[in-house]
Amino acid sequence: MFIVNAALYLSLDRGSRTNGSSTTRSSWAIALLTFAAVVIRVELAVLLGLFSIQLLSNGSLSITRLLKVGLISGLISIGM
Numbered sequence: 001m002f003i004v005n006a007a008l009y010l011s012l013d014r015g016s017r018t019n020g021s022s023t024t025r026s027s028w029a030i031a032l033l034t035f036a037a038v039v040i041r042v043e044l045a046v047l048l049g050l051f052s053i054q055l056l057s058n059g060s061l062s063i064t065r066l067l068k069v070g071l072i073s074g075l076i077s078i079g080m
Contacts, residue, residue, distance in 0.1 A: 003032050003033075003035060003036045004032075004033065004036055006032055007028075007029040007030075007032035007033045007036070008029070010025045010026070010028050010029040010032070011025065011026055011029035052066055052070075
């Protein structure tokens with residue numbers, strides 16, 4: 001959350017007392033938001049992987065069903 005707040009501060013604080021150009025501050029804001037998005041997605045991928053392994057090892061879900069649900073969900077989310 002701190003990274004997102006820092007990025008918003010860099011992009012919104014355009015007062016006369018700011019050091020650095022607007023382009024540099026905007027670039028830093030984009031870099032911080034990109035970093036936050038990648039980290040959050042990696043955390044979700046790890047969670048999904050561990051959850052899938054647990055379901056497969058318990059026998060609650062077959063590998064065929066897991067791949068089918070994952071493929072359909074992935075295609076739907078890409079389409080949105």
